[in-house]
Structure formats: C-alpha cells, structure tokens
Amino acid sequence: MSPQNILLILVSTPLVVFLAMSVLWLLGGHMPEQAISRITKAVYAILTIGAFILGYKMWQSGVTTLRVSLGDWFTVAHYGFPLSLLVDRLSFPIVAVTIILAGVVGSFSVRYLHRDPGFYRFFLLLHLFTFGALLVFTADSLDLLIGGWEIVGITSVLLIGFFQYRMDPARNALRVFATYRVADLFMLVAVFLAHHWFGTASWEGMFSGEWPGHVHNLQGSAASISIIAVLLVFAASGKSSQGPFCGWLPRAMEGPTPSSAVFYGAISVHAGAYLLLRIEPLFRVSWVATALVIFVGLTTALLGTLVHRTCADAKTSLAYASQTQLGLIFAEIGFGWTTFAIIHIVSHAILRTLQFLRTPSMLRDHHRVHAAAGGKIDPTGEHLEALFPRGIQIWLYRFALGRGFYDSILNRFIIAPLLWGARMLAIFEPGWEAVGPDAEQHASKSETAAS
Amino acid sequence: MEYLSLPYLTAGVAALFAGALLSLRSQKPRATAIVAACVALLSFLLAAREVIVAGHGRLFDPLLRCFEADGLDAVPMAFYAALTLVFVVLAPRRDASGSALAGMLLISLATQITYAAADLVTLTAGWWLTSLPFVLRLFGVQRSQKLSQGFLIASCVALTAAVVIMHTTEIEDLSHASMVAFGLIILAVILRKGVFPLHGWMLSAFEKGPLLPTALLFNGHLGALLIARSEAHALPQAARHALDILSTVAIATALITSIRGLAENRPRRLLALLCVSQAGFILAGIATANAEGITGALLHWLVVSAASTGLICIVRVLEVRVAGVADPASHLGLAVKAPRLATFFLVCGLALIGLPGTLGYCAEDLLFHGALESHPYIGLALLVATAFNAINLIRLFSILFLGVLPKHVIDIPDALPRERWPLAACAVFLICGGLLPGTIIAWRSEAAHVMEQALGVESH
DSSP: OOHHHHHHHHHHHHHHHHHHHHHHHHTTOOOOHHHHHHHHHHHHHHHHHHHHHHHHHHHHTTOOOEEEEEEEEEEETTEEEEEEEEEOTTHHHHHHHHHHHHHHHHHHHHHHTTTOTTHHHHHHHHHHHHHHHHHHHHBSBHHHHHHHHHHHHHHHHHHHTOSTTSHHHHHHHHHHHHHHHHHHHHHHHHHHHHHHHHSOOBHHHHEESSTTOEEOOOSSOHHHHHHHHHHHHHHHHHHTTOGGGTTHHHHGGGSOHHHHIIIIIISTTHHHHHHHHHTHHHHHHOHHHHHHHHHHHHHHHHHHHHHHTTOSSHHHHHHHHHHHHHHHHHHHHHHTOHHHHHHHHHHHHHHHHHHHHHGGGHHHHHHHHHHHTTTOOOOOSOTTGGGSOHHHHHHHHHHHHTGGGHHHHHIIIIIHHHHHHHHHGGGGSTTOOSSSHHHHHHHHHHHHHHO | OEEOSSOHHHHHHHHHHHHHHHHHHOSSHHHHHHHHHHHHHHHHHHHHHHHHHHOSSOEEOSSOTTBEEOTTTHHHHHHHHHHHHHHHHHSOGGGOOHHHHHHHHHHHHHHHHHHHBSSHHHHHHHHHHTTHHHHTTTTOOOTTOHHHHHHHHHHHHHHHHHHHHHHHTTOOSGGGOOHHHHHHHHHHHHHHHTOTTSOHHHHHHHHHSOHHHHHHHHTTOHHHHHHHHHHHTOOOHHHHHHHHHHHHHHHHHHHHHHHHGGGOOOHHHHHHHHHHHHHHHHHHHHTTOSHHHHHHHHHHHHHHHHHHHHHHHHHHHHHHHSTTOSSOSSOOOGGGTOHHHHHHHHHHHHHHTTOTTSHHHHHHHHHHHHHHHHOHHHHHHHHHHHHHHHHHHHHHHHHHHSSOOOTTOOOOOOSOHHHHHHHHHHHHHHHHHHHSTHHHHHHHHHHHHHHHHHHHHHHO
C-alpha cells in the first residue's frame, strides 16, 4: 500500500466509524459496550500500526514531505476549496502522538465510563474528535485546517457538557464555546484575508521549501503579512488557552476525566502551538507577531504557574499547569526554537495525559507514596515563593487566588456591556419591555444564562 | 418559447389546492394533506429535473402559461414542496386539525404560485395569497396577530403598487422599472422578510403566532426570490444602488439580530432571531454580484430552509410535550428524556451556523469569499454575525436540553417514528450535502451564473 493511501486511511477511519455509529443510533439501533470497546481498540491499533508503517516508508524512501491531493471539495467559478493532506517533519510526530494517545484514552475510558448512560455518546465524540484533530495536523491549507479546527472545538464543548444533568457543565460548556467562537473569528478573518491578499491559503502557496521553509513572494505587503500572522496568533491563543483567552481551560475540566486528558492534556490544546509552528515563516517577516507570541506565552505562563499553586482541586491545578507549559511552548516558537518546541509538545502531551488519567487515583497514589516514604514526605513547591518579600507574596497569593481576576474583568468590561447593548436593541421590537419588572426578570435570566 | 413535457407545475399547484379543500372536510386530514403534499412534491421534482436537464432558459407550463420554471426557482420549488411535507408530517396532533393543515397547504400553494409565476401579476397574486390563511384565521385565534398581519398586507400593497406603476407606464418587466417601482419592490421585501429595523413583527409572529405556519411562510424566502428575480433581469444602474443599500440593511439585520439574541431566553424568539439573522445572509450574498457570493446565497437559502424547519419543528414538538418550554425559568435538561430530538436539533443548528462537514459550511464559505471579494466590510460583518449566532444556538440548545430536568417532567417520548424520518431527512440532506456538495452547487450554479452575467453586463 502506498504512503498516500495509508495517510488517507489514517485520517478517514475515525470519520467512518463515527458516521457508522451515528447512523446506527439515529435509526434506533444500539451497540453493547463490549462491541464499542472492541471496535475502538481495533481501530486505534490499526491506526497506530498504520502510522508506524507510514513513518517507516517515508524514512526508507528518504521522503520528508508527503502530499495527497484529492482535488477540490467544491468549485464555483475561479474559486475551489482544495482537499489536500500533508505529512512532514512537523506533522508526523504530532499525528503519531494523536493516534496513540487517543487510543490510550479510548482504552482507559472503556472501564472508566463502564455503565455510564453517556458511554455511547462519549465514544462517538471521541472518534469525531480524532478525525478533527488528524485533519488539523494533516491539512495542507488553512481552509482545510479550519474544518478540523471547528470539529475539535464542537466535540470539546459537547464533552464539557457531557454530564448534562448538572448545571455547571452546561454553563461552562457555553462559556467555552463562546470563547472558541470569538477566537475562531480571528482564524476565519485570517483565512479570508489570506485569500483576498495572497490569492491562496495553502501552505504550498504561502511557503516555499520544506517546513519551516520561507515566505513566498506573496502579493500582499509586509503589513498584510503581519496582520494575518497576528490574527493567527490570536486564533492559536484561543485554542491553547493563552493570553486574552486563558479563562476557558479550567472551566473545561467539567468534562469526564478521559476527555480532559485527550483534549486539555494531550491534543486539543496543542493545536494552537501546531498552528504557530506551521506559520513560523510568517513570524520571521513580522516582528509584531513574534513579539506578540512571546509576550502572550510568557505572561500566560506566569499567570498559570501562580494560579496553579493555589488551586484546591487536582484537575484545575493540572489545567493551569498545562497552560503554563503551553505558554512556554508559545515563547519557544516566538524565539524560533522550533525543534525544541516540537519535542516539548510531544513530551508534554504524553506526561499530561498520564497525569490526567491518574487524577481519579491521586489520593490513593499519594497514600501509597506516603506509606512507602515511611509517613514523611517533604513539602514541595515553596522554593520560588520564598524568594519574594512577604508583602509581595501576599499580593501574589491574592492575585492567584482570584485567578488573575480574569473572569471579573471579562464579565464587567465585555459581557455586561454586550448584554446591555443586546437588551437595548429591543427598542426596535413591538411591545418593548426594557423597563419594568418583566424586563428585569428577563434581564436577570439572560445574565444567569450568559454567565 | 419552450415548454415542460407535461403540466407538472399545474399538477403540483392543483394537488395542493385540492389537498387544502379536502383537508377541511376530511375525517383524516393529516393523511389527506400528506397525499396532497406527496403529489405536489413529485410534480415539482419532475419539473425541476426537466429544468436541470435542459440546462438553461425558462420552461413554461403547457397548460397554464402563467407558470414557468427556470434555474432560479425550479430547485426551491421542489425543495419547498418537500418542506411542506415535512411540516405536515411533523405537526403535533393539536396543530394538525383540518383547518390548520388546509392553511399550511394554502401557504405552500401561494408560495409555489409566487415561485412559478411567469409574470408580475401572477407573482403578486401569489404574494397576496400567502397572507390569506392568517387573515382567515385558519390556525385559530392567536394573540397579537394584528401586527404581523398588518406587515404582511403592507408588503402586498407595496408590491401591488409597484406592479400597477409598471403596468400603467407600460413597462413589461423589471429591466425597465422606474426607481419608484423598484423602491416599492425593495419596501415589499423589507416588510416581508423582516429586515432591520422592521424585523420586530417577525419575532412577534414567531412568539405569539402559530409557529409551524409562520415558519412555513418564512421559509418561502419570497423576498430573496424577488430580489434574485430582479437581479436576473439586468437592472438599471440606479436600481443597483438601491440593491447596495438593501445589502447593507441585510447585513445590519444579520448583525443586530445576532447580538440581540444574546439577551434573549425565550426559545421562540431566540429561534426567530437566529432565522432572521441567517436569512439576512441570503440577501447580502445575492447583492455581492459575483458567482461565489450568489451561489453561496442560493445554497444558504436551502440550508436555512432545511435547518430552520428541523429546529422549529423540534421546539414545537417539545412545547406540546413539556409545559414551560415557551418561557423557561431555567434550563430544561430534556436531553435525558429526548436524546434523539437533542441530536437532531444539534445537527440542524450546527448546519445552520456552518459547522464544517455540513452544507451550511460550504454555503457560508462561498458567501464569505464572494462578500470579501466585492465588499470586504460585508464579509467581516457576516463573520461576526455567524459567531454570535453560533453562541445563540448553543445557548438555545443548552436551555432546552442541558441542565437539571424539572420535577414536573416525569416522562416524555423521544422522537416518534413519525417525527424521526422527516428529521432524519433534514439531517441527511444537511450532512450528505456537506460531504458531497458538488451536486447541490451544480443545481444552483446556473441561476447564479445568469444573475452574475446580468449584473456584469450592466456594470460594464
């Protein structure tokens, strides 16, 4: 089998499994847990073998970049939506890690979610997510990448709201979705501006040579390159919970632990870093984008490490730890240490998956270590704090405890004015009730729903 | 003058008319209405097939020559007939009385007459007829319906005045329409489609009126049809400026209703805001005057119709089954009891806001590309409106399906077999259309090409 066909099978298999399971369910059918478990394990075992064969074949033939062009998805006049997949030195390790970790999490979830009412739903979404993630990492253009990007986003939100019979997951899923949509807006604008200014949004059209390559002689000016790079930095920040979008990751911990592992430890959060690595040649042209990505990365890392130290629950603490590492990865990319960033991404994904999956057993692990150490474990994590004066320590503690006051700032300066404006727009509707008890009742309901 | 091989259009319209009359008297009105809708669907499908095979031009009905089908309206006709069938099948029992079903068939009949009209007089007659079932109160006495009826009739009056002006000045078609007449046509569209700042009546009609008939009326997208027809007839330069203004207003509608939705919790109003906002995209796309934008708009027309039909029918089904859906005090958590309805809702909703893998994504991709090519500010505004609409949709999903199940909801049925198949058809159309969009784009590209050429020729 040719490497091109293997790549196609790798990407399309999770989609086929998802579609088959969906149709079966919608037609009233059901699949027992054991069957789902076997199918999932078999699929990921095959995909893992396929990924290794693909890597071996590419290595054997000395090919570092493999493209599979499937023509255009649809065409109208001069515009065509290109369907082209790409595996190269950047995407192969991340594709392999995605497949392996999704398989590990799938296998873990069989027992973790045993007899859960949402068992079937979880595996449906897991397969859809894997497809979306593989599409992101193998897309040969921004057009196709955005397809996978949004699929990853919606599956993430649906898994945050997995425990749908509780209020908090529902509220947090909505907040995460809103954050994703705002961040995705930057990506969409960047894609359309790339078409508008460069006449292309494909990697091949924008960059020359093998990854990382160089920027082609694009039609746009340096300013247009900068604008697109900055927009993509914001889009990547949204997916990786960085900078102005750093508030959603702790909220995403409402989902089941395996989904937290695969999304917020392993794969989904690294998609932003992957995007930055992919467009790295743009940074070399735009110092504004470079400075922005370093600033966003370092400030988020600082905030993450502070808040991480004051979190009372394990998963939130891990979420902030992830955010810290992602901030550092962003900074590495900004400094141009791309190979180091890839190694960081892969190792961080593996370690964090293990930590998330062990979270439910954390107390047991602690007791075991505690017993093994003879009942004496030295406290850790206070070395850095001790370097600061007492007054600053207290201030930092208050700042970290309030999680950087991120939610308060967001609610007061963005959400509240937006909702006020939205309510004011009711003046164009008959029977306007912006003033009065009914309006206040509805307004309070809106705020409850929005918050 | 070329003709269809058989009088399919007459047969379709006659089937709907007969169905409406028989439903009023029948012991089994739903069965009668379903048969009539099926016959109409078959007739319009055959007509659409002939038009697509013919490739270009207008094919007149051999029996009634005031009816014709062309690349622009043949597919929407067949599609609308299918939607009528979906509405008739999905209507809950309390909405499926003889008079209500007759009313829905009459709306469908009037809309099909408007689509198939070969001249402005027939089009105006169809336009008037769509209001008739509401004025005759075939759906029962509803609260605060005077406002929506007033807007519908005002729209009819504006269109009639335009047609009268054109006839008195002996102008035969829209290519020579005076600015006054064209202004009246634009006014008719604004009134009919609920374009900002006159969108309030649509919200009121959705909230206080009969939901399914209002949705059927809305999904005709007759305002967009009229504008598309006008464009296809090579408008004078001055009229194109009016179109530019209309597109700006359509963008404002899309954006403002999407923002307004953030402060709305009542499902019917939220749905109305979503639908009006997404329908604004169609007008904006048509005004881009390039192939991508127009094709995207014509594709979005189908997406909005199919997706909003699914969403509205599910909300109505839930209203009938659970008390308090109309104005929920909190989240309703119905996904536990009705997971399939929740899934269908999500699929239709995500297609409406353009999730990749659905037809909505292809439509919006084309629309944004077209808009950015001609008017970048329109493209950017549409992107922002899409983002807000997506948030509104997930809020609505969250309110209806997530959270704690109220204590009074002990047991409600999930999608019944009668409901499952039509909803599955909507979902399959939106997903398969998204995975393999080439065929559906080919249905609409001919009309888009004609419209683009008409505008292109004039602008040069």
